[in-house]
Amino acid sequence: MSEFLVEYGMFLAKVATLVIAVLFVIAGIVNAGRQRQHPEDQGEIRVRHLNRELKDLRDGIRQAILPAWQRKAARKERKKEEKARAKAGKKASAIPAPRPRVFVLDFEGDLRASAVDHLRREVSAVLRVAEKDDEIVVRLESPGGLVHGYGLAASQLRRIRDQGHRLTICVDKVAASGGYMMACIGDRIVAAPFAVVGSIGVVAQIPNFHRLLKRHDVDVELITAGEYKRTLTLFGENTDKDRQKFQEEIEDTHGLFKEFVRDNRRNMDMDRVATGEHWFGTRARELGLVDDLMTSDEYLGGCCEDAEVYEVSWQTRPRLAERLGLSVEGTLERVLENWFHRGAHRFWQ
DSSP: OHHHHHHHHHHHHHHHHHHHHHHHHHHHHHHHHHHHHOGGGSEEEEEEEHHHHHHHHHHHHHHHHSOHHHHHHHHHHHHHHHHHHHHHHHHHTSOOOOOOEEEEEEEEOOTTOTTHHHHHHHHHHHHTTOOTTOEEEEEEEBOOOBHHHHHHHHHHHHHHHHTTOEEEEEESSEEETHHHHHHTTSSEEEEOTTOEEEOOOEEEOOOOOHHHHHHTTOOOOOOOSSTTSOOSOSSSOOOHHHHHHHHHHHHHHHHHHHHHHHHHOOSSOHHHHTTSOEEEHHHHHHHTSOSEEOOHHHHHHHHHHHSEEEEEEEEEOOOHHHHTTOOHHHHHHHHHHHHHHHHHSEEEO
16 A cells, blocks of 8 residues: 555656646746747836945944944934934925935947847936936946947937936946947046047958858859949958948948047047047046046945935846756857857947
């Protein structure tokens, strides 16, 4: 009888495991389908009150380093001040004027400026609540990348300026090429002393396998309509005419880049800074590429003295494959795609 119960228990365990596995797969399929149908619903805006966090950090350190009698005296003093403010407010019969607000956004750029998908939502959310005297700070980190990606990212920041809000850009590490294209829109650019800034130039590179294929008797047929539909290619034979046309396109892109920077930073010698070079923050300030030297922590710490500071971010829910650690295939695809784009597109670099 006991052997029967053991075998029956094992059978039930196997059935339960199978059922759970099937339900898990079904749930994954349904979840994936929902993400494809409504990808915009797979995230939410989150807000952190930085003033409160700094206060908690300060109080935590005080609790750790002050003796008990000083902690007790500090609590009494704080309660006394709070009562005095409340009493003064009642006597004045007026609501104290609200402090100005500072909204903080983060942008960490990659080759394709993929963070623009989050940035556009964050900007849209903040612009719906920001008032005239509020400031928006963007902590920007980017070495540049694809022209069209960073062009869109810069346009998102332009929306802030167009609505009349103050825009401050903080650069702790790097804002080069497409990153500087975004930064130059700010009313004020604040950079750490050794942050890398500048690189106002354009670069494009493309490998060519024509001679290798020819050596192995492999022909490549390229059919186009329009004289310049395709200039330099990966597999065909490139001519001097193709190279000349591609160079013209690069020069035109560089010209647009310089015009954009000139429109936003008028106190710079464009011939001096638009050479594709980059500089550290200290030199960048001398050239007019940035306005002040300090870290974003220092700048926001000062803001907390006079304003309420809120960090705003769009947070997405991880996909099923990411939760299971099964995103290796997707990572490989992105690496290959980045390699292709590096060979076939122009970059702000």
